Amino acid sequence: MGNVASFLRNRFVQSILLSGLFLQMGIWIRNFAVLLYVMEKTNNDEVAVSLISVAEFAPIFLFSFIGGTFADRWRPKRTMVWCDFLSAISVFVVLLTLVTGTWQVIFFATLVSAILSQFSQPSGMKLFKIHVPAELLQTGMALYQTMFAMFMIIGPALGTFVYQTYGINVSVGIMGVAFLLSAAALMFLPPDPTEERTAKTSVLDEMKAGVKYVLSKPILRSLCGGFMAAGLGVGIIQPLGVFVVLEQLGQPKEFLQWMLMINGAAMIVGGGLAMGITKKMAPQVMLAIGMAVSGITIAVIGYSTNLYLTLAAQFFSGLVMPMIQISINTMLLTSTEEEYIGRANGILNPLFMGTMVLTMSLAGWLKGMTSLSTAYLVSAVCFLIGVLAVAPLFKLIPVQTAKPEEAS
Incomplete structure (x- = not known):
């Protein structure tokens, strides 16, 4: 716990966590208020609802690498404050x-807030690299991911409550205030380090x-x-969860929310556990274990017809998810030079999202051509392939230490 206490005393950490708290409140109120409002206005029109997803996810493909490039050019604190503002x-x-x-x-x-987040998020990663000591990076990522996991549980309820209680106008107003408070919290960050750019290069050259x-x-x-293997695996099971409830477990479709809540609660527990083991476990070990356990639990969920076995597998799947996210972010930060963090992040994120969207679009077809269990087995195999993909990391990064200079 001394590691966590030391981390929380960091001025940067205090500001970035407070900003993240307000930002997550605004994002989840936005997501659910907009969803419920559009459904109400269009009488549950599928095309209108799908346009919300387009507005959320399209900027990741179109602006992630561009945003990462500019994040490497601009001062990170100023970029984040302006994006929230x-x-x-x-x-x-x-x-x-x-x-x-x-x-x-x-x-x-x-659409606008999703675009701006593609500039803000890599700047936040860059600030982690600048202000958090290398030995505390993994702890920092664990705490940050735990906060996101908490909002995966309370966020939908918060957004739904605000909209149903106060309506769309107040929901949008609260959303705007949350973004302003996030920007205000970022003002307490330490000043950006002054950098001398030795030569002026074009954006295109920097992207190359x-x-x-x-x-x-x-x-x-x-x-x-x-990233690609995980995206392929996640994309297959993302739209098929309701069929596990209906076909494998014989439960009404509403039971899906309880499975998701168990998964979210497990992610919170997993984030807490990850904070406790970051000093004892190298990130590449954590990543391999997380992906292997994910593959096994996905296969169990796909074949199990026992309610309690499925719920247990769902719990363990959520438990190791923070391990995957934390270890990837830690290795990205420790193995990437500061001036390239934005662009590296801007390349990795679209790889995951692109492969996920690809298999999401094929998941229904795969289930129809084979079976639900086979589709889940294919997803599990993708995760196990991911373990093989990251296996070289055991040679590239010494297991006993994961210092930046050794990882580059």
Whole structure:
């Protein structure tokens, strides 16, 4: 626990966690208020609802690498403050438009904040690299992921409560205030270090340099392979969970929410456990264990018809998910030079999202052509392939220590 206490005394950590708290509140209120409002306005129109997902996920493909490149060019604290501030301004513009009666503009709020997050998120990673000692990075990632896991449980309830109690106008207003409070919390971050750019290069040149850098780093190449395998596996099971409830367990579709709650609660527990073992377990070991256990539990869920066995597998699947996220982020930070963090992050994220969306679109077809159990088995195999993809990390990073200088 001394590790966590030392981490929490860091001024950067206090500011970034407070900012993250407000930001997550705004994001989850946005997600569910917009979803429920659009469903109400369109009488549950599938196309309108799918456009919300497009507004959320399309910026990851279109702006992640661009945002990461600019994050490497710009001062990270200033970038994050401006992104949150501009998100708040866009939300208040949407609120004014809503008052005049043009409800379709609600998509704009989701799109703008999703775009700006592609510039803000890699800047946050860069600040972690600058302000958190290397020996506390893994602890920091664990605490950060635990906060995200908590919002996966309370976020939907929070967003639904705010919308159903106060309506869309107040929901949008609260969203804007949350973004402003996030920006205010970031003002307490230590000043950005002053950097002298030795030569002016174009954005395109820096994007090319980022790709070359990632390809030249064996550790980052292995992480790319692991990211793609995990994305393929997650994408298959993402839309099929309701069929496990209906076909394997014989429960009503509403039972899915309890499985998701168990998964979310396990992620919180897993984040806490990860904080306790970061000093004792190297990140590549944590990643391999997390992916292997995920593969096994997914296979069990796909074949099990026993309710309690399925729930146990669901719990263990959630338990190891933070281990995967924490270890990947830790290795990304420790093995990447500061000036390339944004671009490396901007390459890895779309790899995961792209492969996930690809298999999400094929999941229904795969289940129809084979069976639900086979689809889950394919997903499990993807995770086990991911273990093989990250196996070279055991040679590239010494297991007993995972210091940045050894990892590069």
